[in-house]
Amino acid sequence: MKQISRSSPVPLYYQIMESIRARIMNGELKPHDSIPPEQQLAEFFSVSRMTVRQAITHLVHEGLVHREHGRGTFVADPKISRRLAKLNSFFEDMKERGMEPGSRLLACSTVPAKPEIARLLRLEEGDTIIRLMRLRYADGVPMALQTTYLSFEMCKEILEDPEFESLYRVLEEKCGVIPYIAQQTIESRLPDQREAALLGVDDGMPMLLIQRVSFTEDGVPFEVAHTLYRGDRFNLSLTLYRSPVAGPGSLSAGP
Amino acid sequence: MKQISRSSPVPLYYQIMESIRARIMNGELKPHDSIPPEQQLAEFFSVSRMTVRQAITHLVHEGLVHREHGRGTFVADPKISRRLAKLNSFFEDMKERGMEPGSRLLACSTVPAKPEIARLLRLEEGDTIIRLMRLRYADGVPMALQTTYLSFEMCKEILEDPEFESLYRVLEEKCGVIPYIAQQTIESRLPDQREAALLGVDDGMPMLLIQRVSFTEDGVPFEVAHTLYRGDRFNLSLTLYRSPVAGPGSLSAGP
DNA sequence: GAGTGGTCTAGACCACGCG
DNA sequence: GCGTGGTCTAGACCACTCT
Numbered sequence: 001m002k003q004i005s006r007s008s009p010v011p012l013y014y015q016i017m018e019s020i021r022a023r024i025m026n027g028e029l030k031p032h033d034s035i036p037p038e039q040q041l042a043e044f045f046s047v048s049r050m051t052v053r054q055a056i057t058h059l060v061h062e063g064l065v066h067r068e069h070g071r072g073t074f075v076a077d078p079k080i081s082r083r084l085a086k087l088n089s090f091f092e093d094m095k096e097r098g099m100e101p102g103s104r105l106l107a108c109s110t111v112p113a114k115p116e117i118a119r120l121l122r123l124e125e126g127d128t129i130i131r132l133m134r135l136r137y138a139d140g141v142p143m144a145l146q147t148t149y150l151s152f153e154m155c156k157e158i159l160e161d162p163e164f165e166s167l168y169r170v171l172e173e174k175c176g177v178i179p180y181i182a183q184q185t186i187e188s189r190l191p192d193q194r195e196a197a198l199l200g201v202d203d204g205m206p207m208l209l210i211q212r213v214s215f216t217e218d219g220v221p222f223e224v225a226h227t228l229y230r231g232d233r234f235n236l237s238l239t240l241y242r243s244p245v246a247g248p249g250s251l252s253a254g255p
Numbered sequence: 256m257k258q259i260s261r262s263s264p265v266p267l268y269y270q271i272m273e274s275i276r277a278r279i280m281n282g283e284l285k286p287h288d289s290i291p292p293e294q295q296l297a298e299f300f301s302v303s304r305m306t307v308r309q310a311i312t313h314l315v316h317e318g319l320v321h322r323e324h325g326r327g328t329f330v331a332d333p334k335i336s337r338r339l340a341k342l343n344s345f346f347e348d349m350k351e352r353g354m355e356p357g358s359r360l361l362a363c364s365t366v367p368a369k370p371e372i373a374r375l376l377r378l379e380e381g382d383t384i385i386r387l388m389r390l391r392y393a394d395g396v397p398m399a400l401q402t403t404y405l406s407f408e409m410c411k412e413i414l415e416d417p418e419f420e421s422l423y424r425v426l427e428e429k430c431g432v433i434p435y436i437a438q439q440t441i442e443s444r445l446p447d448q449r450e451a452a453l454l455g456v457d458d459g460m461p462m463l464l465i466q467r468v469s470f471t472e473d474g475v476p477f478e479v480a481h482t483l484y485r486g487d488r489f490n491l492s493l494t495l496y497r498s499p500v501a502g503p504g505s506l507s508a509g510p
Numbered sequence: 511g512a513g514t515g516g517t518c519t520a521g522a523c524c525a526c527g528c529g
Numbered sequence: 530g531c532g533t534g535g536t537c538t539a540g541a542c543c544a545c546t547c548t
Binding site: 011012013047048050051068070071 | 517518519520525526527528
């Protein structure tokens with residue numbers, strides 16, 4: 001197993017976390033296997049047990065492993081626990097699906113915000129915002145038609161070069177805007193004639209319309225995106241839990 | 256603020272967590288307010304700072320607060336961070352949307368498992384399973400057409416009275432099967448003539464098809480459900496995180 | 511520089527699962 | 530009884546933000 005470096009700027013718990021993750025990802029540790037006990041990992045890495053616990057706690061919250069009091073810590077079953085939906089840009093999403101994303105910029109300008117968009121971005125009606133319209137490709141074939149509204153104040157650096165690859169990467173690097181959470185609604189509808197023509201589908205083809213509002217960690221909305229996906233080329237996969245994530249110690253006993 | 260009890264069987268960090276949560280829930284601490292610094296909380300409760308950190312870490316993972324390095328810890332915006340993911344049956348989902356669920360049983364029998372269903376339920380092809388076909392109503396109007404395949408071994412008590420209200424409640428009470436997690440895929444398609452007739456829609460109406468495989472906590476699959484929702488009456492709403500912490504996917508009402 | 515959260519130590523005792 | 534994870538201490542130093 002890879003050793004860790006105390007001179008690295010990367011925290012020890014993070015290096016340990018990645019070390020364990022690597023052993024799971026490369027198949028050395030398989031689902032339902034136990035990982036070494038915390039005490040043993042602490043000795044191996046020459047750190048305190050609390051540091052090992054910090055590493056494992058992260059992996060637990062990711063769903064990669066789970067702890068069992070008195071028994072050990074076990075690699076989770078990938079079939080049911082590792083496919084949490086992530087907040088991805090179109091570019092990132094297609095990459096994760098193993099397809100090559102592409103983009104054709106149809107329009108890019110500043111416009112006054114319509115009431116609905118202004119409300120979602122917590123601006124006043126008529127405030128200046130950025131509007132991008134793009135035809136999105138996957139492996140060279142049209143996949144979706146996307147209209148993105150961005151807060152002008154937060155994202156104006158986007159306008160310097162709107163032919164970027166990944167919106168979220170540019171937002172992080174040029175604008176200092178780090179996406180954190182988003183609310184999405186998903187519905188099914190038919191395309192209008194213009195949409196059908198751009199996407200190269202029949203106007204009777206059912207489409208998936210995904211509308212997203214994205215926020216930074218501070219709860220500030222910066223993006224409203226409407227994406228119309230071809231129903232014949234796209235689906236969504238997500239994981240649902242019966243009860244929201246509960247802490248390690250169970251939640252019954254009262255004082 | 257409520258003091259904590261060292262003689263209680265409830266861990267100190269848990270009592271502190273609940274104390275902070277209570278101050279947020281009762282409005283004493285509002286969204287974007289900072290909570291007291293960790294050092295101060297440690298002194299107030301007479302515990303070490305690490306114990307306070309453990310309490311706050313739980314609240315962070317719940318999305319109730321968020322930390323900002325060098326600045327403080329802040330109450331999260333409820334509009335974007337407190338939607339919890341839930342695995343609901345159709346009955347429960349409609350109740351949460353404020354609609355009155357209904358059901359018409361079209362078929363209920365044991366059948367041999369087709370290859371795809373057998374694979375998902377981890378059975379052999381041809382093994383006996385239960386198949387339910389139901390037309391589902393919301394406020395008395397057809398909303399979805401649902402085919403549910405259940406493991407015979409785990410769910411046979413269902414057959415005693417298949418005209419139940421909530422599948423998940425019956426599974427818990429009569430079969431001892433407690434749903435824990437599910438994988439869903441969502442796509443858009445047109446109905447065939449029979450489906451359109453049953454749901455009372457035109458056959459050009461785009462529909463949402465949701466396919467679900469549900470598991471118990473042990474990772475054992477017990478249900479495969481195909482639900483075809485009317486696109487004009489149904490949509491999905493879900494929360495996405497940039498770094499997966501919580502499970503996504505709560506359902507919300509549509510037009 | 512003061513105040514905050516981020517990381518880390520080197521122990522301790524307890525609760526749980528199992529043989 | 531033994532090994533495991535669960536909780537907790539009383540400090541330490543660092544990195545970041547704000548003034």
